Amino acid sequence: MRRVEPGTGDRGPGKSGKPRVRGGCARRCRVPGPRSPVPTFQRGYTLLEIIVAFAVLGLALTLLLGTLSGGVRQVRWSADSGRAALHAQSLLDEVGVGEVLQPGRRDGDFDGGRYRWVLDVAPYVDRSLPPGRPFDPFSPQLLQLQLTVTWGEGGPRERLQLQSLRLVQPDPAGVSG
Secondary structure (H helix, E strand, O other): OOOOOOOOOOOOEOOOOOEOOHHHOOOOOOOOOOOOOOOOOOOOOOHHHHHHHHHHHHHHHHHHHHHHHHHHHHHHHHHHHHHHHHHHHHHHHHOOOOOOOOOEEEEEEEHHHOEEEEEEEEEOOOOOOOOOOOOOOOOOEEEEEEEEEEEOOOOHHHEEEEEEEEEEOOOHHHHHO
16 A cells, blocks of 8 residues: 555656655655654653542542431431331320220330330329319319330430320229229
8 A cells, every 4th residue: 555645646656666655765764744743751640630539539439428328327217216106106096995094104115125115194284274273083084195205325316205185084983982
């Protein structure tokens, strides 16, 4: 394959009968014209640029992992508080069923001790009524239930507190006898 100088076209063979090649030389010789630039030194990344790049990469990975672990923590907290709410609602539904509800304090646990609960039952005090009003032992009594469920360390984010009111009929056997 012969090389033709750009813009000159094929002018045929030269004086010697050999085909013309770029620069007029058929042998191996330096061909004048555009050369591929060969730099005297190759430019690469400096050590400082590499260190900065790794520092930025490390910072990005740290932020990413922190975000992911925070998300996992939120999912766990949500699952724990949801389960605590289900246990608390279940316990409040059972209180006073098949037994006479009396003022006092009870406690226990769910899920093998993972969730702990304390139930305080006390007569409801209506602050809008004057104190010292007469008490009728034959009338129904309003009781206030306060249920506290804790889990984990029992910190402020690991505590659920529910309050409810129950109307209790007087025990006919206890009043008459």
